[in-house]
Amino acid sequence: MSxxxxxxIVTGADSGIGRATAVALAEAGMDVGVTWHSDEEGAExxxxxxxxxxxxxxxxxxxxxxxxxxGDAVDALADKLGGLDVFVNNAGTGxxxxxxxxxxxxxxxxxxxxxxxxxxxxxxxxxxxxxxGNGGRIIGVTSVHEHQPRVGSAAYDAAKxxxxxxxxxxxxxxxQYGITANAVAPGxxxxxxxxxxxxxxxxxxxxxIPLGRPGDAREVASVxxxxxxxxxxxxxxxxxxxxxxxxxxxPQAGSHLENDTWRDxxxx
Numbered sequence: 001m002s003x004x005x006x007x008x009i010v011t012g013a014d015s016g017i018g019r020a021t022a023v024a025l026a027e028a029g030m031d032v033g034v035t036w037h038s039d040e041e042g043a044e045x046x047x048x049x050x051x052x053x054x055x056x057x058x059x060x061x062x063x064x065x066x067x068x069x070x071g072d073a074v075d076a077l078a079d080k081l082g083g084l085d086v087f088v089n090n091a092g093t094g095x096x097x098x099x100x101x102x103x104x105x106x107x108x109x110x111x112x113x114x115x116x117x118x119x120x121x122x123x124x125x126x127x128x129x130x131x132x133g134n135g136g137r138i139i140g141v142t143s144v145h146e147h148q149p150r151v152g153s154a155a156y157d158a159a160k161x162x163x164x165x166x167x168x169x170x171x172x173x174x175x176q177y178g179i180t181a182n183a184v185a186p187g188x189x190x191x192x193x194x195x196x197x198x199x200x201x202x203x204x205x206x207x208x209i210p211l212g213r214p215g216d217a218r219e220v221a222s223v224x225x226x227x228x229x230x231x232x233x234x235x236x237x238x239x240x241x242x243x244x245x246x247x248x249x250x251p252q253a254g255s256h257l258e259n260d261t262w263r264d265x266x267x268x
Contacts, residue, residue: 002230003085003134003137003230005029005085005229006030006031007082008022008030008087008228009032009077009084009087010032010090011062011088011089011090011091012035013032013090014039014042014046015042016189016191016217017186017189018034018046019042019045020221021088021220021224022046022049023053023221024221024222024225025224025228026049026050026053027053027225028225030055030228031057031058033057033058033059033081034046034058035059035060035061035073035077037063037091040061044059060077062074062077062091064091064114064117065109066117067120070120071121075124075128085134085135086136086138086228087125087126087138088224089118089141089163091117092114093109093114094114094153095110095155095156096152096156097152098265099152107155110155114160115163115166118163119166126138129174129177130174133177136177137180137181137228138181139181139183139224139228140164140167140181140182140184141183142163142183143160144186144187144246146160146163146183146185147239147241148250151263151264151265152265163183164185167183171237175236180227180232182236182238183239184227185241187214187215187242187243187244188214189214189215189217189219189220190214190215190216200216201214201215208246208249209246210249213244214244215244
């Protein structure tokens with residue numbers, strides 16, 4: 001079965017990795033549905049970049065904590081696009097704080113936004129792909145914390161572990177339909193989420209990362225674009241870490257800590 005992607009949806013595409021991904025998919029010849037939660041102008045800027053590349057862009061508000069409405073929002077956007085070949089689940093949030101002090105409300109908010117909403121969106125997208133019979137690509141943006149935890153991030157870590165597991169199961173079940181499912185796990189990327197909006201990461205020193213700097217959102221987007229392409233036809237059920245080597249530093253970094261400040265969630 002030949003897979004020729006024409007229509008993509010990227011959630012949380014108003015900035016950062018989501019915006020870079022929408023642009024990369026447009027460069028690959030796809031029309032793109034751009035979703036936003038609170039930054040409508042950011043989504044419109046992404047749409048302008050997509051249109052400047054000669055592709056169609058449609059924006060829509062999507063709240064992944066609205067579990068009753070988020071699936072319908074995906075369907076409506078796909079209808080406006082004219083189909084759905086690639087779905088990138090990028091939207092998410094995080095409530096940080098010490099595990100012993102985390103309110104259940106914060107836990108549930110993060111789980112709803114990062115995992116429950118992702119389940120609904122991915123399921124709805126997958127159903128459309130199966131019905132169309134043309135194959136498809138499902139890509140979940142997780143985090144290095146899909147693989148390794150961080151002090152003060154109990155809910156976020158759990159949600160990203162869960163999303164990675166969901167993607168693997170989806171890969172097993174949907175392979176028979178020519179649909180692949182993969183995760184992309186970014187490390188520290190220069191985006192609004194890390195307080196580095198529009199910064200060039202090449203000017204920032206990170207001695208604890210083998211490549212010595214944070215990543216650029218476009219470096220993550222390029223991996224997503226590959227996974228969305230016909231070239232990735234035999235790749236499924238994997239988690240693609242894009243972290244400059246950060247995860248390889250566990251024993252090396254741990255053996256060089258000189259005090260216990262890492263135990264303080266408030267200092268993270």
